[in-house]
Amino acid sequence: AQSVTQPDIHITVSEGASLELRCNYSYGATPYLFWYVQSPGQGLQLLLKYFSGDTLVQGIKGFEAEFKRSQSSFNLRKPSVHWSDAAEYFCAVGARGGGADGLTFGKGTHLIIQP
C-alpha cells in the first residue's frame, strides 16, 4: 500500500520569500501525485497534479511541484508567498491502475506567513 510523509508539521515564511513544502511517498512504481490546499474551516482545493510526462508541473495560485523519482519526492514550491497563502497543505498519492478507495493523504503542513 502507498503512503505519504510530509516531514514538516509547521513552516513559517516571510511574505515575499520563497517557499518549499516537502512531500515523500512510498509506492512500488510511479504514482499519481497531488497537492491540495485547505483554508481554515474549508474544504480542500486541488493545487496541481502529476500523472506523467514533464516532471515539473504548474498549478494554480503560482505554485509548482517537481516529481523526483530517485528521491520519491514531490515537493511544492512558490517563488514569492503572499499573506493569502497561509493555509494547510496536503500532499496525496494515488496508485496507478487501481485502488478503488482513492487517494492516500499526508498529515499536512501548516504554513504561517510572517509580515
Added chain:
Amino acid sequence: DGGITQSPKYLFRKEGQNVTLSCEQNLNHDAMYWYRQDPGQGLRLIYYSQIVNDFQKGDIAEGYSVSREKKESFPLTVTSAQKNPTAFYLCASSMVGGSVEQYFGPGTRLTVT
C-alpha cells in the same frame, strides 16, 4: 456552477443521538467519499462508493453508516456507537473510483456534547 455541497456547516448534537450529514454533487461523478479530519491527523477515509447502491468501508468505518440511493447524494450517518464523533467531516467526489483527483465539499463541523 458545478460543485459539492455539504449541509449544515455546523452541527451540534447530544451524546447518544444519531446524526446525518448531507453531501450532494452535481458534477456527474460516479465515485463519492467521506473523510474525517482531526487536528494533526490528516484525512482518514470513512466510506466510499463507486456506484449507486454500492459502497465500501474505509479505514475508520466503525460507528458510521452511509447510503447511495442516487448518484448525486451520499449521506453519512454518525451513530451513537461512534466513540469520538466530534470532528470535521469532508465529502469528496471523483469521475471514477480510484486514483484520479478528488473534489471536495466545504465540510461539516460536528460537535457532540
